[in-house]
Amino acid sequence: MESSLLKPMDEELSEYLRDESRVIGAAESISFPKSQQEVITIINELYSKGIPITVQGTRTGLAAGAVPKGGHIMNLSRMDSMTAMRSDEEGHFHITLQAGMILSQLRKQIEGRKFDVEKWSVESRKTLVKFREAPEQFFSPDPTEGSATIGGMVACNASGARSYLYGSIRKHITALKIVLYNGHTLSIQRGNVFANGRTLNLVTDQGYGFTVLLPSYEMPKTKNASGYYIEKDMDAIDLFIGSDGTLGVITDIEIKLLPLPQIMWGVSCFFEKEKDAIEFVIALRERLDDVASMEFFDGDSLELLRKQKNENPAFSKLPVVEKRMNTAIYIELHCENEKLAIENLTNVGLLMRESGGCEKDTWVARNDADRDSLLFFRHAVPESVNMLIDERKKEDPIITKLGTDMSVPNHHLRHIVGMYRSMLNEHGLQSAIWGHIGDNHLHVNILPHNEGDYIKGKALYAEWATEVSKLGGAVSAEHGVGKLKANFLTVMYGQNHIDEMAELKETFDPKGILGTGNMFTPQKEVVVYENCRMHKTSTID
Known part of the structure; x- marks a missing residue:
């Protein structure tokens, strides 16, 4: 040197x-x-x-x-x-x-x-x-x-x-x-x-x-x-x-x-059916302004959090999510004043009812402490997945989490969620799905139990990259391509x-x-x- x-x-x-x-x-x-x-x-x-x-x-x-x-x-x-x-x-x-x-x-x-x-x-x-x-x-x-x-x-x-x-x-x-x-x-x-x-x-x-x-x-x-x-x-x-x-x-x-916006409120909206949550997101995009973020957590993600809360002291402060709830949508309202924020919150409840949910099934955070609690909830999902995979790697070192970072245009949201769900079920793979659903950008995390699952998951990921590209989407929406997605970039372009x-x-x-x-x-x-x-x-x- x-x-x-x-x-x-x-x-x-x-x-x-x-x-x-x-x-x-x-x-x-x-x-x-x-x-x-x-x-x-x-x-x-x-x-x-x-x-x-x-x-x-x-x-x-x-x-x-x-x-x-x-x-x-x-x-x-x-x-x-x-x-x-x-x-x-x-x-x-x-x-x-x-x-x-x-x-x-x-x-x-x-x-x-x-x-x-x-x-x-x-x-x-x-x-x-x-x-x-x-x-x-x-x-x-x-x-x-x-x-x-x-x-x-x-x-x-x-x-x-x-x-x-x-x-x-x-x-x-x-x-x-x-x-x-x-x-x-x-x-x-x-x-x-x-x-x-x-x-x-x-x-x-x-x-x-x-x-x-x-x-x-x-x-x-x-x-x-x-x-x-x-x-x-x-x-x-x-x-x-x-x-x-x-x-x-x-x-x-x-x-x-x-x-900095004068008012920043966080709202977690829970649904018993995933399809109702998807319709809620579409309605929000079309009819509500002042939404800064729109996050999705599927039933498997919520179940992971329930398990962590019961078994891991580090997650004991996680709020309790009722067992009947299958999907959560977290939104953050950024408004000029409290009157406008209340109007938006009222409209959130209205859109929940129209989509098949109920405005009572919400958590509302109006201050920094409450909003931090909801952010802890959001960040606990990927952390829980990483912990799960790290444990499984001890038994089978070849496996890793397989997480997508793909996005599609607005009009393909229903289709892409349905495709992810049907193909995961068809291949019998465990997963947890969360992410930035306002941008049709979901992180589908395949959670392999063994090398066989891992191989199937990688093949499935490649199929999704092809389909997303055909739909005019992107194989990476926010994480960049790096080394892991180089092959997908060729599929896309x-x-x-x-x-x-x-x-x-x-x-x-x-x-x-x-x-x-x-x-x-x-x-x-x-x-x-x-x-x-x-x-x-x-x-x-």
């Missing part, structure tokens, strides 16, 4: 070989840079030697995007500072932070309005004074894992429950700084650089320009985190959001904050478009060693390294 920034892998560092997907990789070295300059130093040392580089945050991902496939791990968790704040002409506040900033940390500092401003500019400090005088602000993306880094969330275009109203993290990113394969850097501000049709011209901070040919595919008209974001005349910043660490190393991120993605990647990564294995494996192996594919731009000194 030539640089003191690079450390050889050993047993004490083995945790960095895995993420929440439960996949375990391999690497020869690891680094923990604290600045963009250290990232540049590491890239300059490794890339010319052809050493694969996998970028990590806190490894909360579920698609194995942070799992190394040999070579080097660049872990950005120590790049966790806020560096600037500004406000725009519309009065929105923007915060610049390093990619390793943890979401829960960010939320805490925004809520407390307390920041380390020692290295902030005078202008940033002036903006902070305005921020402290303004109404309370928040950052809307809310994936299940509050320990996720913002860089990791950008890498997979994460979203979470509130994306139904506020969209994925893409909508809340206003600037990025990226280190490229040759040590050059890109600084991109939203609204500043656009493609001309399917051709994108970029200029590095060092004054060198290059041309990117964008793939020709059309993205599905649904919630989507599958492959590179591509549109005609697109904003350049969107190419890097959701790029899974395959185009460069994102080191700095500017996020946009929103005013076809090999010709995968080849186009590979050509795009080659522009940013001639050796094909950034994020190796994420999204796809290029068919063509590049063996000749070009020191710099860029040309000096005459407009920049």
